[in-house]
Amino acid sequence: xxxxxxxxxxxxxxxxxxxxxxxxxxxxxxxxxxxxxxxxxxxxxxxxxxxxxxxxxxxxxxxxxxxxxxxxxxxxxxxxxxxxxxxxxxxxxxxxxxxxxxxxxxxxxxxxxxxxxxxxxxxxxxxxxxxxxxxxxxxxxxxxxxxxxxxxxxxxxxxxxxxxxxxxxxxxxxxxxxxxxxxxxxxxxxxxxxxxxxxxxxxxxxxxxxxxxxxxxxxxxxxxxxxxxxxxxxxxxxxxxxxxxxxxxxxxxxxxxxxxxxxxxx
Numbered sequence: 220x221x222x223x224x225x226x227x228x229x230x231x232x233x234x235x236x237x238x239x240x241x242x243x244x245x246x247x248x249x250x251x252x253x254x255x256x257x258x259x260x261x262x263x264x265x266x267x268x269x270x271x272x273x274x275x276x277x278x279x280x281x282x283x284x285x286x287x288x289x290x291x292x293x294x295x296x297x298x299x300x301x302x303x304x305x306x307x308x309x310x311x312x313x314x315x316x317x318x319x320x321x322x323x324x325x326x327x328x329x330x331x332x333x334x335x336x337x338x339x340x341x342x343x344x345x346x347x348x349x350x351x352x353x354x355x356x357x358x359x360x361x362x363x364x365x366x367x368x369x370x371x372x373x374x375x376x377x378x379x380x381x382x383x384x385x386x387x388x389x390x391x392x393x394x395x396x397x398x399x400x401x402x403x404x405x406x407x408x409x410x411x412x413x414x415x416x417x418x419x420x421x422x423x424x425x426x427x428x429x430x431x432x433x434x435x436x437x438x439x440x441x442x443x444x445x446x447x448x449x450x451x452x453x454x455x456x457x458x459x460x461x462x463x464x465x466x467x468x469x470x471x472x473x474x475x476x477x478x479x480x481x482x483x484x485x
Contacts, residue, residue: 229253230344231337233329234288236273236405238425239348239384242396245280246383247346255286257336259329261295264307268413272405279400291332298324303408310409313423317354320408320420326357330366330380338374349382350389360385389424390431402437417442 232247234240234256247254258273260266270290277288296305303310304322311319326347333345349358356362363380370378384392393401406425407415415422417440429436 228344229255229342230346231255231257231289231333231342232346233257233259233333233348234273235348236269236276237348238389238401238404238406238428239350239392241273241276241401241404242392242399243346243348243384244285245396245399248280248282248284251284251344253284253286255340255342256288257333258288258290259293259332260290261293261325261328263295263299263304264310265408265410268407268410269405271413272403276400276403279403289336291336293328293332295322295328307409311420313418313420315420321355324357326355326362327366330370334370334374334378334380337378338376343377344379344381346381346383348384350384350392351386352388353385358382358385388431389428393428393432393434397432397434401434402439411441415440 228251230247230251230253232240232244232254234244235258244254244256256273256277258270260270274288277285299305299322326349330345330347337343337345347363360382363382367378367380370380387395405415406421407419408421409416409419415425415438422440425438426436426440429438
């Protein structure tokens with residue numbers, strides 16, 4: 220524990236608009252006196268849609284202890300170059316491996332930027348929504364311990380990086396926070412306008428998690444059906460063309476096993 224501080228004081232929570240970071244934000248609201256959601260904008264292909272839904276999710280769960288969303292710029296196209304994450308071309312598909320969506324240095328960059336902001340604003344705790352089973356080096360317990368030490372040393376202020384969901388799978392987080400408006404979260408690396416494509420690696424992961432959690436997937440996927448009125452949000456960019464099939468049918472398809480999820484309309 221940081222001397223003179225406690226988790227009841229305040230924290231920055233790294234948010235992306237995805238299920239786990241959105242649930243983590245809501246959970247942090249129960250544990251801290253003030254919570255600042257921090258979004259790091261890398262100028263990647265999906266970020267316009269990501270921010271679109273993140274801002275709407277924040278409005279849905281608004282509480283006095285949540286501070287205004289802080290968006291910090293950290294452009295990465297000059298580093299990643301002509302990569303699927305910057306162009307949207309040849310994005311990993313529904314049956315690709317986790318390794319295919321790995322972006323080198325992502326958590327290191329996120330935490331360095333967030334920690335600098337935190338230090339300048341007297342915040343000691345940073346939380347990140349890493350899940351159980353994440354195979355990458357920048358998501359391991361030893362990494363968070365060591366980077367906390369490095370950030371504290373470099374910034375001259377105690378910084379503690381926490382990953383409260385490291386022992387949970389995505390479906391377990393969904394089940395625990397099923398009362399949240401999870402359909403207003405966003406998990407897609409190749410969005411169509413501001414909506415889930417339905418056929419990328421992250422959409423597949425999302426569909427499987429809803430199925431495993433035993434929760435109806437109310438997400439609208441571009442590859443499945445027409446847009447329900449509930450998700451017709453003012454400010455959406457280009458609304459995808461209407462396709463055959465009902466929202467009810469889509470909800471059923473969204474909850475099928477992976478082999479069935481992508482068998483139609485993809």
